[in-house]
Amino acid sequence: MTINLVPYSDAVTAARLAEKIFRAATRPLRLMEVCGTHTTAIFRHGIRSLLPKEIELISGPGCPVCVTSQGDIDAFIALCARPNIISAVFGDMVKVPGSQSSLAAERAKGADIRVVYSPLDAVELAARNPLKDVVFWGVGFETTGPAVAGAVLAAKGRKLKNFSVYCSLKLIPPALNTLFCESNNTINGLLCPGHVSVITGLAVYEPIARRFKLPCVVAGFLPVDILQGILMLVIQAQQGRAMVENAYGRFVGAHGNALARQVLETVFETCDAPWRGLGKVPGSGLCFKGDFSLFDAAGRFGLAPKRGRKPKGCCCAEVLKGQMMPYSCPLYKKVCTPQNPVGPCMVSGEGACAAHFRYS
Amino acid sequence: MCIAVPARIESLDGQQGVVDVGGGVLLPVNLSLIEEPAVGDYIIVHAGFGIQKMDKARAQEALEMLKALTDMDDDPDSVPSLQEN
Numbered sequence: 001m002t003i004n005l006v007p008y009s010d011a012v013t014a015a016r017l018a019e020k021i022f023r024a025a026t027r028p029l030r031l032m033e034v035c036g037t038h039t040t041a042i043f044r045h046g047i048r049s050l051l052p053k054e055i056e057l058i059s060g061p062g063c064p065v066c067v068t069s070q071g072d073i074d075a076f077i078a079l080c081a082r083p084n085i086i087s088a089v090f091g092d093m094v095k096v097p098g099s100q101s102s103l104a105a106e107r108a109k110g111a112d113i114r115v116v117y118s119p120l121d122a123v124e125l126a127a128r129n130p131l132k133d134v135v136f137w138g139v140g141f142e143t144t145g146p147a148v149a150g151a152v153l154a155a156k157g158r159k160l161k162n163f164s165v166y167c168s169l170k171l172i173p174p175a176l177n178t179l180f181c182e183s184n185n186t187i188n189g190l191l192c193p194g195h196v197s198v199i200t201g202l203a204v205y206e207p208i209a210r211r212f213k214l215p216c217v218v219a220g221f222l223p224v225d226i227l228q229g230i231l232m233l234v235i236q237a238q239q240g241r242a243m244v245e246n247a248y249g250r251f252v253g254a255h256g257n258a259l260a261r262q263v264l265e266t267v268f269e270t271c272d273a274p275w276r277g278l279g280k281v282p283g284s285g286l287c288f289k290g291d292f293s294l295f296d297a298a299g300r301f302g303l304a305p306k307r308g309r310k311p312k313g314c315c316c317a318e319v320l321k322g323q324m325m326p327y328s329c330p331l332y333k334k335v336c337t338p339q340n341p342v343g344p345c346m347v348s349g350e351g352a353c354a355a356h357f358r359y360s
Numbered sequence: 361m362c363i364a365v366p367a368r369i370e371s372l373d374g375q376q377g378v379v380d381v382g383g384g385v386l387l388p389v390n391l392s393l394i395e396e397p398a399v400g401d402y403i404i405v406h407a408g409f410g411i412q413k414m415d416k417a418r419a420q421e422a423l424e425m426l427k428a429l430t431d432m433d434d435d436p437d438s439v440p441s442l443q444e445n
Contacts, residue, residue, distance in 0.1 A: 005365070007426060016430040037362040090407075118408020120390060140407070143362065146393050147407040195362040198404055198412040221364035228426060249422030251366070251404055251412050260393040260411055350361060 008222035017227035018050040024234045025054040030186055031233055032322055034172060035193030036063035036350025037221050043359035045223040047230075055230065058322040059355075061175055061275065062193055064140045065092045065348035066320050069274035070308025072168045073344075074098045076137050079166065079301055080111045086129060088122035088136045091115045092348040095341060099309040119151035119165075126155065126163035135297045138167045138286075143195040145169045145286055146260035149267035152295050164297040167286060170273055172196050173204045174284035178275075179321060180212045187322065189215040189233035194225070194248045199264075201256030205244045213242040220248040267292045274305070276344070277317030316343035319352050326353040333357065366402040366414060379405060 007013050033039055039059045042048065048057060061067045077098040080087040087103065094103045094115065107113045112132075116122050122136035138148040148165060155163040172193060180187070192205055197218040205216040215236035219229030229247040236243060246252055264286070273285025288296040297303065310317070313331050318324035326332050326345065336342040338354050345351035367379035367389070375392040387405070391397040394410045403410040 004423065007423060013426070013430050020429065035362070037364070040361075041364065118390075120408045143406050143411065146411065147409040150390060150392055150409055193362075195404060195406060195411065221362060224426070225364075228429060231429060247422075247425075249425070250414050250419035253415060253418060257393065257412050259395055263393060 005222070008220070008224040010224060013224050014050065014227055017224065017231050021050075021055065021227070021231050021234055022052045024231065024238055025052045026238060028054045028056070029188040029234060029237050030056045030058055030322075031189040031191060031230060032058045032060040032187045033191040034060040034062040034176065035191075035196065036066070036348065037195075038062065038191060038193065038219070038226065039352055039355050040350055041221045041223075041226060043355045045226070047223065047226055050227065051230070055234065057230075058187065059320070059352035060322050061179065061278065061320045062141075062172070063320065063345065063348050063350040063352070064144070064170070065096060066316060066344045066351045067170065067175070067275045067277070068096070068139055068168050068344065069276055069305065070099060070310060071274060071305035072166075072308075074100070074308045075298075075303045075305040076166050077101050077103060077106060079135060079297065079303060080113055081106050081109070082301070084132055085112065086125055086132045086134045087111065087113045088116045088119075088125055088134055089113065090137070090139060092350075093137060093139060095347045096344050097311060097341060097347075119148045120154060123151050123155045123158070123160065123163055126160045127158060130162060133162050133164065133300075135301075136163070136165045138165045138169045141170055141172050141193070141196050142199045143193075145268065146199060146257075146264045149264045152267045152292060153263065155295065156292075164295050164300050165288075166297040166303070167268070167288065168273075169268070169286040170275065171270065171284050171286070173200075173208065174281050175275055175278055176208050177211075178278050178281045178284075180208065180214065182321070184323065185212070187214065188237050189217070191226070191229050191233065192216050192218040192244075194218060194220045194252065197248065197252045197256065199257050199260050202244050202246060202252070202254050209242045209244050215242050216244045218244075218246050218248050218252050220251070265289075267295075277321050311342045314343035316345040316353070319345050326356040327360070329353070363405060367405050369397055369399050369401045369403060369410075372397065372399055377410070379403065379410070381405070
């Protein structure tokens, strides 16, 4: 099999798409991307500089670190400080500020915290450290959920009793539904997340397109992918259509990845989950199913997340809902920087505040 | 963080494989979430797992759709029309 990705990074193709967007955009449109990787890619590739003033790009709740609730953050930080625990986390989580501490601060005090690339690395840690409890912090969306489920199945297959997961996994469509139900929604189109859609397929966006009369286009992450997605949204909006379209056909099909969803549904079931900024969103979380609750770190260690205290002055909740631009937050660049983040949107490389800071 | 560029499966051993993520950089990958992976397939890798392989027919259709969208015409006021199938 050969693959020709050259057109998706081709300057001439990008320029043509930009010109088409200029022609098609005859009225102001606010388009929301709901994927932290889109947020970063839009900045990195200078996409905004190619667009007419009529098109405003807004970041939504697509950064998994940013939407993790303060209660979950505090609960995991408290767990990592316990004796005999090895915490395994994705790198972005280390500097996320809790109400009292952070994983970085706890590590400085002696907690055993390992950054892993894959949940399978945490399974391997458990196998190599049979006298310790290894807890993986599952943070992510539909893209990450099957990988965490796959790791749990691997741990079960290896009969590892010292591996568990603190599950903060979330699902995007229920959160979008909650977001757009808010009365102050002014979004005219949705750039849907490419790799969430690899798993889910296209149909999950149909109710959102219909209910909120919102054009939806699934896009990949290369510059031309994003410009193509924006053009298709602008065309839909100008034609008064609100449909689900696909600008990422090479990896996204109508039905997604059924095998990955089957693995996910073997281990997890949906539950209500707390989101930063959105509160408790019905059916938006993943919880362990049946006997797999043996792998649930919350149950194993008796963790009951409390309502966490929002960092004083932090506007992450408004930023991730697209209601405020990062530079409008009173803390932005003054006291909140990637070196000294106050809120999670400045911590994660995918957070809107961190992306604005690095690239603006 | 999603990885924009796909990786090519270089070798397979059951559910484990090795992918080239570009420039000859090789990484181990778990392929249990992909139907019938094969050496030479281009896949999306996320958190150590392959999560989808490229669909050749759809990739070709997508390129043709992109070409149709970017075909320039002489009418500066024209708006490209695009209907989903």
